[in-house]
Amino acid sequence: MTKPEVLAPVGDMERLKAAIRFGADAVYLGSTEYGMRAASANFGMDDLKAAVQYAHERGVRVYLTCNTLPNNREMERLEEFLQNAAGCGVDAFIVSDIGVLTTAKKAAPQVEIHISTQAGIVNAVTATEFYKMGAKRVVLARELSLEDIRYIRDHTPPELEIEVFVHGAMCMSFSGRCLLSNYMAHRDANRGECAQPCRWGYYLVEEKRLDQPMPIMENEQGTYILNAKDLCMLEYIDKVIEAGATSLKIEGRAKSSYYVSVVTNAYRIGVDSYLESPQNWKLEPWLMDEVRKVSHRDYSTGFYFGRPQEGQRYDTGGYIRNCDIVAIVDCWKDGVAYCTQKNKFFAGDKVELLEPGKRPVEIAITELYNEEGEAIEDTRHAHMKFSFPFKTPVAEGTIIRKDV
Structure with missing residues (x-):
């Protein structure tokens, strides 16, 4: 094969x-x-x-x-x-x-x-x-x-x-060939400028009652009728x-x-x-x-198994987000992981390490140190360098993340 x-x-x-x-x-x-x-x-x-x-x-x-x-x-x-x-x-x-x-x-x-x-x-x-x-x-x-x-x-x-x-x-x-953005936002989807109006919520108005918008009820839950x-x-x-x-x-x-x-x-x-x-x-x-x-x-599963039966979400146009990246490992040396901060977290937090090609591992980082080697309680500064003790070698680029 x-x-x-x-x-x-x-x-x-x-x-x-x-x-x-x-x-x-x-x-x-x-x-x-x-x-x-x-x-x-x-x-x-x-x-x-x-x-x-x-x-x-x-x-x-x-x-x-x-x-x-x-x-x-x-x-x-x-x-x-x-x-x-x-x-x-x-x-x-x-x-x-x-x-x-x-x-x-x-x-x-x-x-x-x-x-x-x-x-x-x-x-x-x-x-x-x-x-x-x-x-x-x-x-x-x-x-x-x-x-x-x-x-x-x-x-x-x-x-x-x-x-x-x-x-x-x-x-x-169909295959991304859409004119809705052109009409709604004057941004041409076929030139890479789509404003994604399909993700917006919509109301229906009657021509003589323009000040009385009504929700479009695709079902009893919502109005995001175009949101795939x-x-x-x-x-x-x-x-x-x-x-x-x-x-x-x-x-x-x-x-x-x-x-x-x-x-x-x-x-x-x-x-x-x-x-x-x-x-x-x-x-x-x-x-x-x-x-x-x-x-x-x-x-x-899109169209892979035929016409989607539940291919839209009507109640919201937003994303589901339950996990945040907090750091990237720059290198590991002599039992210490050296990292760059991506989001704030605290000493004592439970986090996951995701190494390339591997299953994630949950750990608790109990000690944090800044670039000068001083103990710190959290990684509060954007893109700051920090380190923590970790006995097991860990690859460069390993992701550190936590639940939100």
Whole structure:
């Protein structure tokens, strides 16, 4: 069996290092133009070159998002942009527009073409035609079932790679091609500027009673009628792989390095455990606990098992958050863990240590010391350096977190 790729999202260098540390085979990111996350930090060309070098030194591939729908003025700059990006060493361009695809083939023929989910590929004929046009990979629409994916795999050239989303936020519109943000906030979702009005609460007004808004009751609990639950297929990795997916994609380029670390770690361990024993694989329950320890909406399995029966959450548009990162381990030496603070916590608090590739371990940190070696009661200063005694060696980048 070909080893399926765990593909992680990154928005800056911190998140790139986190994704690689916690087991990503490849990462996808955006530059300053043509990507679907205009609000993310993203990478200028100098940063992109450094990111690619860092990833390649560690055997990790880098895919650049170029999946907006550019207008005429933006197309004029595209060829130079793609040439510069290719010079940084990216492994693939993720595109959705046919004009961008043909320009990429001309500007940088050595760089792979991956067709974005924005292209809305839902059948084998379309996937095959993109392959004939030069695509190495297609990212299928999120609205497909496992049976649909299996059919596409069985009826497309075996050399064509198939990528699917397995985790993260879902769009209420087909494959993210939405105009609601344009109408509501004058921000074009197809240029990476979505204001996410699907997450807002709404009221209904009658034309002669504009001052008497009424809640829209999708059911007795609420009004967030467009608010999709997050996708999570961690428990069904076996079914996704067996359907023919080449790459398992995690959504979240705008999310934190903590999110990237925890979710990538969970899917890395889940995929590896499946490959070790595919015949009788079952996910270890603690891994599902892991993906509940990041900020998330209620989870669902999206369209994988057919039309979602409970794919929306109507009572709130917010996130569930029950765990906070409080520090990152910089290094361990002679029985002492040296750390950088991320959030305040106190000596005596029970925390969890999450090392890359491992199950979390609960400990109580009873002693804290500042950078000068003086005893302290808490880590109150942002990004302060501190240490605590710990007999067991612990890896660089280990996450320290606590319940909230």
